[in-house]
Amino acid sequence: MRKLDIQSIEDIAIGAALLGTGGGGDPYIGKLMAIQAVEEFGPITLLEADEVPDDALVVPTAMMGAPTVMVEKVPSGEEVIGAFNTLKNYLGQEIYATIPIEAGGVNSMIPLALAARLGIPVVDTDGMGRAFPELQMVTFHLNDVSATPMVICDEKGNNLMLNTVDNVWTEKLARSATVVMGGSVMLAIYPMKGNQLKSAGIHGIITLTEEIGKAIRGAKAKKVDPIKAVLDITGGYELFRGKISDVSRRTVGGFARGESKLIGIDSYKGKTLTLNFQNEHLIARTEEEVLATVPDLIAVLDSETAHPITTEGLRYGARCVVIGIPCNSKWRTEKGIATVGPRYFGYDIDYIPVEERVMNKRGDK
């Protein structure tokens, strides 16, 4: 157990935006929500998963929708409390703690803001170890935890309680409701017991994001290369360096979909990288080869500062480093790859772990 203060939040916001792999919403907006809550209600209690009683109820809280919409529809802290309390009343049981469902600019911060406001702890666990665009794309789903009962709230005061036959139906129904409700909504979802959290979650995620944020922030003072600092702490690989030459993006079906192109610089001169995304980056490839795919993480960083850049933050001419980070091993199972691998997203590409792709390439040379 430890406390998260405003400096922690600043660092978590940066690290989570990096693990958010282009999606997860604007880190600035999320940060402001959490900082405001801590200023008003004091530091947040962060528990390790082991500190949660096996039969205690834990409920992840999150925003759902296209990050492009979230930027224009800044959430108040109140909406998610509405979703959380509606679910609590329906379940007829106190909720012991909340957790983030994923790492990402907004979704790392919403549980922190809620925890501060309600005076409950956050557990240092999520369901992705990164960000993914759909509700069933969590390790809880791989362990047969039901996404429902779940509650969706919008800023107008509408709320929906879902009870579905499986988590894919949850995604379908919640996504269509999100579109009707204006493109982004607040969720209380995947209610689970402490023992489910322990066996199904990805642990230490908030601490990891904080350390990534600290490394990026501290690199300048320590006069180390911030990109190298990120690669060291995440176990990642540099995939490409280039300048953004094109971004096409449309908000469709409740997602931000599109692709961006980078023209190689330095040792990548003459090559072009294409990044495909659905909220998050899915595929990184040049004309010749695939460099990385989901579920491995593909992050675009500012080449000077190593600050992560979300897909909606990509600007023509910006100099970037694209890195690949091995995903949590929970995703590297048959069910994991079926749930979040490149074929699920419609790409005719086999999943090969990013470290193998990098090694094969080095072997070629």
Added chain:
Amino acid sequence: MRKLDIQSIEDIAIGAALLGTGGGGDPYIGKLMAIQAVEEFGPITLLEADEVPDDALVVPTAMMGAPTVMVEKVPSGEEVIGAFNTLKNYLGQEIYATIPIEAGGVNSMIPLALAARLGIPVVDTDGMGRAFPELQMVTFHLNDVSATPMVICDEKGNNLMLNTVDNVWTEKLARSATVVMGGSVMLAIYPMKGNQLKSAGIHGIITLTEEIGKAIRGAKAKKVDPIKAVLDITGGYELFRGKISDVSRRTVGGFARGESKLIGIDSYKGKTLTLNFQNEHLIARTEEEVLATVPDLIAVLDSETAHPITTEGLRYGARCVVIGIPCNSKWRTEKGIATVGPRYFGYDIDYIPVEERVMNKRGDK
């Protein structure tokens, strides 16, 4: 209080299909559901609204979706019981009775089947006195009764509880869910107290539909013109006689939308009638003039038998009589016309009561 037996159901099915004005779903499917329930559980108790205690809870039950889909997705009696019981548990109170939300082939029968199965009464009241395509198009809405909390169930076992800020949001969210759930779903909606039912409902609707059905069935034996028998009992007007020459219909946004054309016969020779529909008939017009519009009822009847024909039952060459029936006076208010008048449906036509349109025309001659 009286009992409804299988003969009553046969008659109600025909009369309700007529007041269903082309929509409301296949009367045959609805009838089978209700008859099966009565055969298994015995006759249904029909109450007059005055017999319901003021503080008793009444919950309408219905199917929602495109009638074109309902034909292919025959409901079991169980799904709507799921919706009804989920709402009962949420409200934490026994439900005294159910009612139909509208008159129509399927939606007149679902509350009867449910009442037989659960051994509760049906009240002789609905919220339309006809059928309309959208959830806020009920006289309960005109009297500020909230459509929510409401529950939607599909045949797969998914269920949604909605709590919305207004009834137009209920329609939007429920409609999009209906589309995702396969085009038709079961509802428990507009929970209300006995006193709300009394002041906001349209009373005697089941009895009226039964009398219409009886009149159509009995005309042959009595050797009277069945069309005349229908006009007498409904206070309606013959608008047109013709043969179906064209029907275009598509299922879009959860509705069956389209238009049908009739080439005039007998005294209507040389004229063409166009009927526009969104589940139900909205507008009846010739090249020269508008003959009737919502909220007045536009029904297409077989010219020999006076049996009502739904929009999905319209067949090329069929000889039909189109009749117009004045709607209940509750619809002829400013809020009523704003809710269900021709302009709401996108037609640049003022609402003029059908009897005035007919009188004006007769005056012309």
